[in-house]
Amino acid sequence: xPLITLEGVGYRYPEAEPPALVDVSAAIEPxxxxxxxxxxxxxKSTLLRCLNGLVPHSTGGEFRGRVIVCGLDTxxxxxxxxGAHIGFxxxxxxxxxxxxxxxxxxxxxMENLGLPLPLMRKRVEEVIDQVGINHLRRxxxxxxxxGERQRVAIAAALAVHPQALVLDEPTSQLDPQAAEDVLxxxxxxxxxxxxxxxxxxxxxxxxxxLVDRIWTLDSGVLKDQPxxxxxxxxxxxxxxxxxxLRAGWSPIPLGLRDARVYAxxxxxxxxxxxxxxxxxxxxxxxxxxxxxxxxxxxxxxxxxxxxxxxxxxxxxxxxxxxxxxxxxxxVLCRVENLEYRYNGVQAVRRVSLSxxxxxxxxxxxxxxxxxxxxxxxxxxLLRPQCGTIQAYARAAYVPQDADALLFASTxxxxxxxxxxxxxxxxxxxxxxxxxxxxxxERQQLAIAVVAAQADLLLLDEPTRGLDPQxxxxxxxxxxxxxxxxxxxxxATHDVEWAARTxxxxxxxxxxxxxxxxxPAAVLSDSLVFATQISKLVGGxxxxxxxxxx
Amino acid sequence: xxxxxxxWCAWATAALAAAFIDRNPFLQALLLLIIxxxxxxxxxxxxxxxxxxxxxxxxxxxxxSVALSRFGTHVLFTLPDIPIIGGRWTVDxxxxxxxxxxxLLLTVAVLAVLQTTVRSADLVAILPQPFxxxxxxxxxxxxxxxxxxxxxxxxxxxxxxxxxxxxxxxAPQLLLPLLLTTLERALQYGESLDARGxxxxxxxxxxxxxxxxxxxxxxxxxxxxxxxxxxxxxxxxNPYLDLVPGVPTVPSLLAVLLLATPAVTAGLSRMDHAAHHx
Numbered sequence: 015x016p017l018i019t020l021e022g023v024g025y026r027y028p029e030a031e032p033p034a035l036v037d038v039s040a041a042i043e044p045x046x047x048x049x050x051x052x053x054x055x056x057x058k059s060t061l062l063r064c065l066n067g068l069v070p071h072s073t074g075g076e077f078r079g080r081v082i083v084c085g086l087d088t089x090x091x092x093x094x095x096x097g098a099h100i101g102f103x104x105x106x107x108x109x110x111x112x113x114x115x116x117x118x119x120x121x122x123x124m125e126n127l128g129l130p131l132p133l134m135r136k137r138v139e140e141v142i143d144q145v146g147i148n149h150l151r152r153x154x155x156x157x158x159x160x161g162e163r164q165r166v167a168i169a170a171a172l173a174v175h176p177q178a179l180v181l182d183e184p185t186s187q188l189d190p191q192a193a194e195d196v197l198x199x200x201x202x203x204x205x206x207x208x209x210x211x212x213x214x215x216x217x218x219x220x221x222x223x224l225v226d227r228i229w230t231l232d233s234g235v236l237k238d239q240p241x242x243x244x245x246x247x248x249x250x251x252x253x254x255x256x257x258x259l260r261a262g263w264s265p266i267p268l269g270l271r272d273a274r275v276y277a278x279x280x281x282x283x284x285x286x287x288x289x290x291x292x293x294x295x296x297x298x299x300x301x302x303x304x305x306x307x308x309x310x311x312x313x314x315x316x317x318x319x320x321x322x323x324x325x326x327x328x329x330x331x332x333x334x335x336x337x338x339x340x341x342x343x344x345v346l347c348r349v350e351n352l353e354y355r356y357n358g359v360q361a362v363r364r365v366s367l368s369x370x371x372x373x374x375x376x377x378x379x380x381x382x383x384x385x386x387x388x389x390x391x392x393x394x395l396l397r398p399q400c401g402t403i404q405a406y407a408r409a410a411y412v413p414q415d416a417d418a419l420l421f422a423s424t425x426x427x428x429x430x431x432x433x434x435x436x437x438x439x440x441x442x443x444x445x446x447x448x449x450x451x452x453x454x455e456r457q458q459l460a461i462a463v464v465a466a467q468a469d470l471l472l473l474d475e476p477t478r479g480l481d482p483q484x485x486x487x488x489x490x491x492x493x494x495x496x497x498x499x500x501x502x503x504x505a506t507h508d509v510e511w512a513a514r515t516x517x518x519x520x521x522x523x524x525x526x527x528x529x530x531x532x533p534a535a536v537l538s539d540s541l542v543f544a545t546q547i548s549k550l551v552g553g554x555x556x557x558x559x560x561x562x563x
Numbered sequence: 564x565x566x567x568x569x570x571w572c573a574w575a576t577a578a579l580a581a582a583f584i585d586r587n588p589f590l591q592a593l594l595l596l597i598i599x600x601x602x603x604x605x606x607x608x609x610x611x612x613x614x615x616x617x618x619x620x621x622x623x624x625x626x627x628s629v630a631l632s633r634f635g636t637h638v639l640f641t642l643p644d645i646p647i648i649g650g651r652w653t654v655d656x657x658x659x660x661x662x663x664x665x666x667l668l669l670t671v672a673v674l675a676v677l678q679t680t681v682r683s684a685d686l687v688a689i690l691p692q693p694f695x696x697x698x699x700x701x702x703x704x705x706x707x708x709x710x711x712x713x714x715x716x717x718x719x720x721x722x723x724x725x726x727x728x729x730x731x732x733x734a735p736q737l738l739l740p741l742l743l744t745t746l747e748r749a750l751q752y753g754e755s756l757d758a759r760g761x762x763x764x765x766x767x768x769x770x771x772x773x774x775x776x777x778x779x780x781x782x783x784x785x786x787x788x789x790x791x792x793x794x795x796x797x798x799x800x801n802p803y804l805d806l807v808p809g810v811p812t813v814p815s816l817l818a819v820l821l822l823a824t825p826a827v828t829a830g831l832s833r834m835d836h837a838a839h840h841x
Binding site (some may be wrong): 068118 | 739
């Protein structure tokens with residue numbers, strides 16, 4: 015008997031024209047893992063909120079059909095009653111905590127259910143072990159990183175012993191390592207506890223091998239398919255699936271482990287040659303013709319300073335010098351020995367960097383490595399405490415939280431004064447309230463509002479919460495801007511997107527740039543910042559379409 | 564070292580009464596010393612984040628008082644007939660402002676102790692069942708304050724990015740986006756509370772809060788201090804009448820000294836702990 019049943023569910027938000035969900039029917043058996051995917055604004059969050067009754071109880075609007083959760087009809091039972099059966103983890107780590115410290119948060123749901131103290135103590139200890147957060151139990155919530163908060167949120171949801179766990183894009187606001195940690199927890203729960211799980215997730219690489227069904231939503235219409243059939247059709251899918259489809263591998267591998275069997279049949283690419291100081295010539299592959307990437311000169315023969323994929327022992331920091339080839343595009347921004355300190359913490363240390371017209375540069379590194387500070391310094395939002403910044407073009411900075419940039423009552427009002435070519439992609443939304451747009455749409459609008467006419471674009475985590483289609487469109491937009499005489503610097507954790515979009519990658523740690531070079535050079539030799547294809551094939555190949563099959 | 568939240572509430576009430584009812588500078592200085600001594604053992608090395616607000620609140624009344632008040636006999640200097648600020652600037656007005664500023668600084672110091680020692684979860688837990696929902700709402704509102712300040716910063720930064728004014732004169736334009744952001748966050752909190760079963764049935768408590776003798780001593784000391792301040796009100800200090808403050812009365816002095824009970828009990832606990840280990 016299904017644990018959750020959706021029967022002809024339709025939903026329309028108050029005062030909204032198109033319905034958010036159209037005649038959705040599906041069932042989830044106990045122990046099943048469902049991956050929910052679909053473009054931004056396709057109704058994923060709405061569908062997940064139907065499962066615990068937040069839609070329509072909290073949202074109002076027009077609701078049709080019925081959702082039965084553990085035998086309870088969500089129309090007749092409020093979310094607080096369904097809370098004992100469905101654990102819910104929200105997208106924003108900040109939005110779900112009520113109390114100050116971790117242990118109090120873990121117990122909050124159980125206190126609401128009136129559980130006796132000994133049982134609460136036992137369960138708190140259990141979830142702490144299940145989720146692996148013993149080291150966090152005494153910490154205050156506001157001192158936790160985004161990844162730690164999501165793990166605490168999962169633990170808090172599990173503590174009430176729900177029959178199903180619903181996760182609404184739990185990693186969309188996290189860096190790769192934190193996202194990996196959160197997904198590890200989810201995978202452990204699925205593997206060890208057989209927890210019934212519904213997860214909306216754009217990063218499908220890790221989760222795809224574990225799922226029983228994939229639900230694909232498009233404009234509110236749900237397609238329920240087995241994983242291989244769904245991934246073969248399109249949408250968000252792991253790069254190994256793209257490669258498998260190109261190479262004609264069957265059955266399609268869902269993860270790296272399955273794909274390795276097939277990868278052995280591929281022609282072995284030569285190992286990527288890491289240049290060393292004093293070699294004088296670096297052997298980096300140029301971007302391939304037809305990829306739409308700008309061509310940058312390699313370090314010249316005889317040039318003492320080359321770009322290194324990663325620093326080697328004793329060599330210190332890899333050269334942060336730039337593409338100094340004669341006749342290269344003009345420098346739009348030059349930074350020399352930049353330093354910045356926040357409350358006694360050195361956020362940026364002696365950073366030197368030149369950004370040239372036509373370049374798309376990805377700035378990568380773990381949280382707190384100084385990426386945002388560096389962008390803000392270049393944008394002029396912070397004053398350097400040491401060093402110089404020379405900008406030869408108008409700089410525009412788009413912050414992580416695009417919402418802060420949007421406060422007009424319509425999209426049209428936000429775009430007032432912008433040229434027609436900037437407004438064109440937004441014609442369908444002109445009358446809409448900007449904050450009603452999906453996170454991907456808001457991000458696009460924020461970039462258009464702030465950065466449309468600047469020549470030096472500084473974007474901070476622009477792909478957070480974006481679906482693959484929007485990310486692809488953003489990538490094309492930025493490449494177009496770069497081709498049109500702009501320079502783009504993007505602080506991002508999104509390795510796959512950076513590999514596709516950037517023609518230069520900088521890695522930062524503790525305020526310093528420690529690697530600088532072509533994406534193939536920098537990303538192929540990294541464990542954390544490596545694409546799935548790079549892990550599978552090696553040889554400086556980052557993307558499925560680069561692999562010879 | 565943890566004390567019962569009710570004990571802290573009683574102490575804070577008495578400390579605020581002492582700060583506002585008796586403006587004698589000697590007593591204000593003594594009260595500040597006592598508050599610092601209470602903060603040190605319970606603060607566990609934490610920094611007071613709101614000290615800048617306290618200092619600003621202490622200075623602003625001095626500036627307003629000295630610039631706007633024309634009373635007092637100890638003249639600092641005289642400005643020509645400029646509207647509002649023209650005329651005699653007096654030491655008396657500055658001291659009057661300082662007295663008000665000191666009371667505000669003491670208030671911030673008391674709130675800093677409360678912020679450090681009382682968790683909103685504990686405060687909510689001690690509320691009687693009928694007040695529980697209201698109490699949680701207040702706890703949430705308190706949790707909102709720092710996030711609202713962060714939102715304000717990001718909205719100001721966003722305006723700067725869009726080439727709009729970001730100074731204090733743009734404050735009215737910041738209000739609407741700030742209100743929208745806060746409302747959105749409030750809705751998210753509401754959803755989270757609902758999804759976690761808040762208000763579904765009678766709550767249980769994960770952290771029972773037992774009473775100790777020290778808690779009892781703090782409550783008794785605080786009640787006695789309030790009684791002394793209210794029942795035997797001191798001669799009010801008025802710098803316009805006499806710049807030099809009088810000697811504090813015995814009941815006032817005793818009331819302020821009683822507010823050191825948390826520091827004394829902390830010291831005794833430490834001695835007891837040390838003796839136990841020896």
